[in-house]
Amino acid sequence: MTDVGEIPEDHPRYQSLLTRHRIEDGVERGVTSKQGLIAEGRGEAFDYLLGEETIPSADDAERVAAAQLLLAEHAVLSVNGNVAALVPNEIVALAEVTGADIEVNLFNRTDERMGAIVDHLREHGAEEVKGLDADARIPGLEHERGKVDEDGIYVADVVLVPLEDGDRAEALAAMGKTEIVIDLNPLSRSPRTAAIPIVDNIVRAVPNVTAHARELADAPRAELEAIVAEFDREEALRDAERAIRDI
Numbered sequence: 691m692t693d694v695g696e697i698p699e700d701h702p703r704y705q706s707l708l709t710r711h712r713i714e715d716g717v718e719r720g721v722t723s724k725q726g727l728i729a730e731g732r733g734e735a736f737d738y739l740l741g742e743e744t745i746p747s748a749d750d751a752e753r754v755a756a757a758q759l760l761l762a763e764h765a766v767l768s769v770n771g772n773v774a775a776l777v778p779n780e781i782v783a784l785a786e787v788t789g790a791d792i793e794v795n796l797f798n799r800t801d802e803r804m805g806a807i808v809d810h811l812r813e814h815g816a817e818e819v820k821g822l823d824a825d826a827r828i829p830g831l832e833h834e835r836g837k838v839d840e841d842g843i844y845v846a847d848v849v850l851v852p853l854e855d856g857d858r859a860e861a862l863a864a865m866g867k868t869e870i871v872i873d874l875n876p877l878s879r880s881p882r883t884a885a886i887p888i889v890d891n892i893v894r895a896v897p898n899v900t901a902h903a904r905e906l907a908d909a910p911r912a913e914l915e916a917i918v919a920e921f922d923r924e925e926a927l928r929d930a931e932r933a934i935r936d937i
């Protein structure tokens with residue numbers, strides 16, 4: 691594996707190489723699945739076309755996501771193997787600022803990976819990590835993929851589902867949950883299902899949602915509700931697609 695110290699910070703693709711390094715490290719620790727490497731490659735291609743920056747409409751969506759998380763009765767941040775490898779500290783910080791729970795929910799679920807991800811998040815400062823009880827099911831999803839915690843994703847009203855596959859995003863939406871999806875591909879089914887699609891790299895998106903949440907923390911409920919009500923999800927998706935096509 692490449693040693694991260696070997697990547698010079700002035701390298702034009704420093705961020706992208708650092709991200710690859712984290713995913714590679716995640717696979718070696720048993721946190722990220724091998725399929726996670728392929729998902730990362732797909733994401734990188736879209737990020738390249740977006741100019742590897744947070745476009746203004748994504749920044750808007752990140753502010754709306756912050757408002758929605760602050761308004762939630764019970765928000766949950768869903769973590770898979772890619773999310774755990776790429777943004778463990780940042781997910782813990784977002785949970786702290788918004789009062790959300792963290793739950794591990796995997797596409798390729800094994801006891802070993804569940805344990806490795808929970809330990810990894812705890813090493814990065816998470817106090818409580820849900821997902822191990824798996825005492826409830828997402829209706830319509832086959833056994834392993836549909837396992838969730840009864841007092842976590844199952845009862846949540848708002849769920850952040852980054853880098854998700856389309857089936858689970860659709861099944862969660864069908865349960866009536868308000869979904870916030872982070873995905874670099876605006877054509878993918880998951881952002882198209884989401885109430886709040888964020889077309890941005892997770893390494894930029896999560897810290898930016900946290901920054902917005904800090905700024906909005908003392909805002910009155912009516913102001914947060916207005917921010918959410920004014921959001922146009924179709925326009926956000928169209929804008930991201932335009933940014934990709936018009937390079």
Ligand code: PTJ
Pocket residue numbers: 722723725726727728729730731732733734736770771772776795796797798799853854855856872873874875878890891892893
């Ligand atoms: O850890 P597991 O077992 O739950 O598995 C997780 C993966 C990601 C392997 C699984 O959910 C999967 O196969 O996902 P897909 O169907 O490949 O979808 C991943 C989506 O995330 C794709 O649309 C990518 O464009 C997008 N993506 C990849 N890397 C990033 C990203 N979006 C934002 N930031 C990224 N860094």
